[in-house]
Amino acid sequence: MKTSLPAKLLQALSPWRNAPAWHIAFSGGLDSTVLLHLLADLANTETLPPLSAVHVHHGLQAAADAWPAHCQSICNALGVPLRVMRVQVQPGASLERAARDARYQAFTEVTGAGQVLLTGQHRDDQAETLLFRLLRGAGVRGLAAIPAQRPLAGGYLVRPLLDVPREALEAYAHEHQLKWIEDPSNADPRFSRNYLRHRVFPALTARWPQAVANLGRTAEHLSEAQGLLDELAQLDLRAAGQPSPFPWLHLPSLALAPLCELSDARQRNALRHWLTPLTRLPDSGHWAGWHSLRDAKGDAQPLWRLADGEVHRCGQRIWWLPTTGSEFSDAAVSWPDPQNPLELPGNGQLKLIGEAPEGPLQIRYRQGGEIIEVPGRGRRDLKRLLNESGLPGFVRGRLPLLYQGQQLLGAPSLAGLWRAPSDDWHLHWMPQTCDQGLS
Structure with a gap:
């Protein structure tokens, strides 16, 4: 027996029935109009979370100026609140991608904790995306x-119509005499998806009538395969996720040795999983950067540049450093009142705990050749002490050093394994958090 469209929609949304709210991404086109009508109709007989609609106005074409009013009239007729959000689309190589990014940024602002944003993509969209x-x-x-x-x-983004063919949505819309917007840009074959929709898929389905359904099924198989790859990556990352020797350095990092025991394919799989929330992933040609970093000599400190940051290797550990807008300055900073914390430009905060030495005091950064007094060991070369500590190289240039005139008094006690220079005081450095990054 064929399942009705409302019943299929309810089944798809069953895990989300207790969400605080459902927001419908409402462009005014066929797909979102059918989704909105279905949900508004179901709300008359079913107990659903509060419904609202969100229309994102990109301002990319003159015709779009009339769409918010159309969407408002539909929502008024259905008794669904509408929020119109105007966005700025950043210019770039792909207008489609830029508009999508702006749209989903607006959706992010709308979706509160535990709430669900519903979009109207259907089975034909799935097939187009796969191809x-x-x-x-x-x-x-x-x-x-x-x-x-x-x-x-x-919250969550949910696509409850992904198994529904476009023709079923069209049939529902005509049956209920719905009115929707036809976006003129959807007919422009210069856009890749439109070319596939209007030129390629008609030829495919003429020869293979089940092409769309079969491509949708292939996407499901590949999604299942990706789930297995994710499980494998989690196992491999668990082995490489042993704690860092510098817990105060709040940056993602992994032990290198467990990764090197894996095959190249498993290394890439684990790293993709690790990097996915951090950066846009490299294409096939850029994985050579990982091999160079992995295979460098033990005393080298190579890095692998990616779209949104860098992977650094320090000894037998790799670290992720995000690109940030925060500018670190290595200029000297006076510290007239060491009883109060000192904000370091682009470099966190420094505290002096204990009885401060006589001033005037100043914070400087490494230039090379620094000598520091270490209780019980005498005057020691700072570089050698840092090498002994294993402190990652990308942190060493940021290490705040306390000077009295030309005399180096001390470095933060967390930076190395040597004792503080005085029992009367020590420095405590709080680098910027991972969210801010180390530029």
């Missing part, structure tokens, strides 16, 4: 195409 990414040479994660659900802000 589009296949032609771009995507890996398994990309070929898994559109996920039915994923985290969004503090």
